[in-house]
Amino acid sequence: xRPTDTPKVRALPIFANVSDETxxxxxxxxxxxRFPANxxxxxxxxPVDFLYVLxxxxxxxxxxxxxxxxxxTILRPVSTFILAAVxxxxxxxxxARTLERCEILMISGDAIRTAMAEDARFAVAVxxxxxxxxxxxxxxxxxxxxxxxxxxLANYLFTLRAKSGGGDSVHLPHEKRVxxxxxxxxxxxxxxxxxxxGGYGVEVNGADVRLSKLGDLERLARPDPLIDxxxxxxxxxxxxxxAEIWSTEHQRAGGARS
Amino acid sequence: xRPTDTPKVRALPIFANVSDETxxxxxxxxxxxRFPANxxxxxxxxPVDFLYVLxxxxxxxxxxxxxxxxxxTILRPVSTFILAAVxxxxxxxxxARTLERCEILMISGDAIRTAMAEDARFAVAVxxxxxxxxxxxxxxxxxxxxxxxxxxLANYLFTLRAKSGGGDSVHLPHEKRVxxxxxxxxxxxxxxxxxxxGGYGVEVNGADVRLSKLGDLERLARPDPLIDxxxxxxxxxxxxxxAEIWSTEHQRAGGARS
DNA sequence: CGCGCATTTGAGGACTGTCAACTTCCGTGG
DNA sequence: CCACGGAAGTTGACAGTCCTCAAATGCGCG
Numbered sequence: 143x144r145p146t147d148t149p150k151v152r153a154l155p156i157f158a159n160v161s162d163e164t165x166x167x168x169x170x171x172x173x174x175x176r177f178p179a180n181x182x183x184x185x186x187x188x189p190v191d192f193l194y195v196l197x198x199x200x201x202x203x204x205x206x207x208x209x210x211x212x213x214x215t216i217l218r219p220v221s222t223f224i225l226a227a228v229x230x231x232x233x234x235x236x237x238a239r240t241l242e243r244c245e246i247l248m249i250s251g252d253a254i255r256t257a258m259a260e261d262a263r264f265a266v267a268v269x270x271x272x273x274x275x276x277x278x279x280x281x282x283x284x285x286x287x288x289x290x291x292x293x294x295l296a297n298y299l300f301t302l303r304a305k306s307g308g309g310d311s312v313h314l315p316h317e318k319r320v321x322x323x324x325x326x327x328x329x330x331x332x333x334x335x336x337x338x339x340g341g342y343g344v345e346v347n348g349a350d351v352r353l354s355k356l357g358d359l360e361r362l363a364r365p366d367p368l369i370d371x372x373x374x375x376x377x378x379x380x381x382x383x384x385a386e387i388w389s390t391e392h393q394r395a396g397g398a399r400s
Numbered sequence: 401x402r403p404t405d406t407p408k409v410r411a412l413p414i415f416a417n418v419s420d421e422t423x424x425x426x427x428x429x430x431x432x433x434r435f436p437a438n439x440x441x442x443x444x445x446x447p448v449d450f451l452y453v454l455x456x457x458x459x460x461x462x463x464x465x466x467x468x469x470x471x472x473t474i475l476r477p478v479s480t481f482i483l484a485a486v487x488x489x490x491x492x493x494x495x496a497r498t499l500e501r502c503e504i505l506m507i508s509g510d511a512i513r514t515a516m517a518e519d520a521r522f523a524v525a526v527x528x529x530x531x532x533x534x535x536x537x538x539x540x541x542x543x544x545x546x547x548x549x550x551x552x553l554a555n556y557l558f559t560l561r562a563k564s565g566g567g568d569s570v571h572l573p574h575e576k577r578v579x580x581x582x583x584x585x586x587x588x589x590x591x592x593x594x595x596x597x598g599g600y601g602v603e604v605n606g607a608d609v610r611l612s613k614l615g616d617l618e619r620l621a622r623p624d625p626l627i628d629x630x631x632x633x634x635x636x637x638x639x640x641x642x643a644e645i646w647s648t649e650h651q652r653a654g655g656a657r658s
Numbered sequence: 659c660g661c662g663c664a665t666t667t668g669a670g671g672a673c674t675g676t677c678a679a680c681t682t683c684c685g686t687g688g
Numbered sequence: 689c690c691a692c693g694g695a696a697g698t699t700g701a702c703a704g705t706c707c708t709c710a711a712a713t714g715c716g717c718g
Contacts, residue, residue, distance in 0.1 A: 186626050205538070207546040207624055214541060226531035235538045235626050258524050265523035266516050272530040273484035279537040280463070280493045283472060287544065287584060288465040290705070318665065326545060328707060333666050348715090366465055368444050368493050548673070576697065586675060591698055606683090659718105666713065674705080681698070688691080 143174050143247060147197055150220050151247060154195070156271045157264075164261040171250040176243070183238040183246070190227040190234050192248040196220065199244030202320070205236045213323040214282070216241065216316065225272060228254055241320065284369045291327045295335045296363035297370055298325060299344065299353060304372035310356065314349040401432050401505060405455055408478050409505060412453070414529045415522075422519040429508040434501070441496040441504070448485040448492050450506040454478065457502030460578070463494045471581040473540070474499065474574065483529060486512050499578065542627045549585045553593045554621035555628055556583060557602065557611060562630035568614065572607040 143151065148169075151157070157165050174197075177183065183194065186206060194201075201217045214236055217223055227234050228251040258265040285294060298321075302312040314321060322332035336346050342362055343355025353359060365372070401409065406427075409415070415423050432455075435441065441452065444464060452459075459475045472494055475481055485492050486509040516523040543552060556579075560570040572579060580590035594604050600620055601613025611617060623630070 205542040205546065205626070207542060207627060208622055210546045212542065212545040214538070226534040229527050229531040230535070232531075232535070233626075235535055235542075258527065259520060262517060262520035262523050265520050265527055269487050269516065269523055269527040269530055272527055272534060273487040273490075276484040276530055276534045276537065277488070277490070277493055279534065279541065280472070283537065283541055283544070284463040284465060284470065284493070286541070287470040288463065288468045329665070330667085330708085331706060334706095337666090364466055368463070368491075369465060550673095587697070588676085588699085589674060592674095595698090661718085662716090664713105664715075666711100668709105668711080670708085670710105672705105672707075674703105676703075677701090679699085679701105681696100683696075684694090686691100686693085688689105 143169055143172055147174065147247065150197060151195060154220060154222065156222055156267050158267050160261065160264045160267055164257050164264050168249060168253050168257045171253045173248045175246055175248055177240045177246060179240055179242045181240045183240065184224065184234050186234055186237045188234050190224050190232070191251050193222055193225060193228045193251060193254050194238065195222050195247040195249065197245040197247055200241040201244060202239050202241050203236045204239065216320070216324055225268065225275065229268065229272070231255065281369050281371060286326055291325065291331055292335045292338050293363060294325050295332065296339060296359055297365050299351065300360070300363055300365050301370060301372050303353065310354065311350060311352045314351060401427055401430055405432065405505065408455060409453060412478060412480065414480055414525050416525050418519065418522045418525055422515050422522050426507060426511050426515045429511045431506045433504055433506055435498050435504060437498055437500045439498045441498065442482065442492050444492055444495045446492050448482055448490065449509050451483060451486045451509060451512050452481050452496065453505040453507065454481065455503040455505055458499040459502060460497050460499050461494045462497065474578070474582055483526065483533065487526065487530070489513065539627050539629060544584055549583065549589055550593045550596050551621060552583050553590065554597060554617055555623050557609065558618070558621055558623050559628060559630050561611065568612065569608060569610045572609060
């Protein structure tokens with residue numbers, strides 16, 4: 143690992159409250175590796191030997207069945223992935239693929255498991271991270287099953303807006319076809335969904351989107367803190383993950399009741 | 401807690417490899433409570449003060465948005481629920497409702513968190529349980545997004561068959577309307593899906609279903625170990641959970657590569 | 659300038675949800 | 689024992705959503 147990366151990794155929720163000794167032991171057995179775009183890092187069904195830490199670039203997690211494919215999430219730095227498989231030493235349930243050039247830190251799964259057994263603080267941090275991942279997936283399912291395509295897109299725009307500080311315009315961080323997959327629809331339908339949102343003051347210009355009529359849009363979207371993880375309620379979380387949309391929840395060490 | 405329940409609780413994966421001392425400390429602060437059918441145990445958005453352990457009956461976990469409702473899973477004894485919210489001391493993302501008369505052990509969330517901090521073995525067991533829950537949800541999402549209604553039903557029948565030992569007939573463990581919700585469709589469509597499966601040798605008689613033409617049915621269903629958690633591949637897991645369909649994965653302590 | 663790729667638009671079809679009517683099953687009470 | 693009422697399940701007609709295929713448009717880069 144490069145010295146410049148150490149602080150970024152050290153700041154991961156998974157190492158919160160963990161002793162330097164454990165941190166060094168775990169990250170000692172770690173490779174920093176670079177991957178080109180469109181590279182499959184891990185195939186569904188493969189045994190998982192490493193915990194991956196995305197330091198640069200974008201990674202898509204996807205699942206397939208009978209030549210259909212679905213995107214589960216898109217990750218951005220700094221975040222970890224396939225932690226659950228590492229903890230159980232089990233096969234991957236989803237594939238991981240780079241969307242751009244990526245820098246990824248690979249930490250030995252054995253080292254993770256050993257450190258968990260020896261350091262309760264680390265095991266607790268892992269459990270907290272997994273809890274956040276679990277809750278992220280619950281949000282994903284609710285978003286998917288309870289909302290239609292247009293509603294998902296509208297809420298996605300609000301999520302982007304919240305992350306960019308809350309102006310009246312946002313910038314799409316992905317190609318539209320990637321965004322479509324992320325939102326669980328085809329590129330064609332994403333296009334139509336944008337067209338529909340035109341009636342709610344959404345003006346698209348390439349990757350730039352202006353949101354006039356925020357009120358109308360919000361009445362349609364009805365963002366919900368139990369799905370969207372951004373809506374206003376109490377002090378915001380300190381260490382928010384950077385996964386797309388239904389990011390995992392990282393809560394402050396004190397355990398605010400979010 | 402009643403003495404007769406102790407062994408059942410002790411056998412939970414969450415207490416695997418945990419010292420008697422920790423076990424007693426955690427379960428010391430626990431109530432055993434009985435609930436009638438159709439009782440809401442927990443509402444979305446509520447703070448979560450207890451870990452729930454279902455000892456008898458059935459519990460449905462569901463989410464809502466804008467007067468739509470979706471069933472995430474149905475639990476059967478013995479299993480725990482809302483562990484993730486307990487670990488993070490966060491609000492519930494889904495509601496829990498009894499489907500029948502239930503016996504539920506309620507364990508103090510504070511006790512859980514304290515024990516995790518003090519006993520690495522317990523924290524590891526919790527992390528493993530959470531990993532299984534996470535992977536269960538990944539399976540759920542793949543099942544939901546990649547398969548159509550008829551395919552979900554066909555695979556559900558195979559799951560039932562595998563759980564009941566593998567004869568050529570199965571018994572539906574829920575009312576059809578509950579089953580429909582579990583499979584993510586309306587009762588009407590479940591009915592039609594059964595009708596469609598008639599062409600694949602599925603004969604329904606109330607809650608009893610005969611599967612002649614297993615070959616045809618399997619060609620349609622294409623069960624997949626990365627979704628269904630039952631298909632034949634290597635030695636089976638020892639401590640399989642009892643949640644419906646996409647049960648959480650509980651793996652043997654040795655960490656078989658499932 | 660022109661090619662290739664992403665995006666958009668249109669038409670048609672498959673799947674799923676909604677509403678309403680009908681049948682079946684089951685428990686209650688006469 | 690039988691009749692009734694209610695709930696569950698089924699069936700049919702219809703609408704809405706989403707997907708697929710095909711073609712047109714727009715955009716960027718060589």
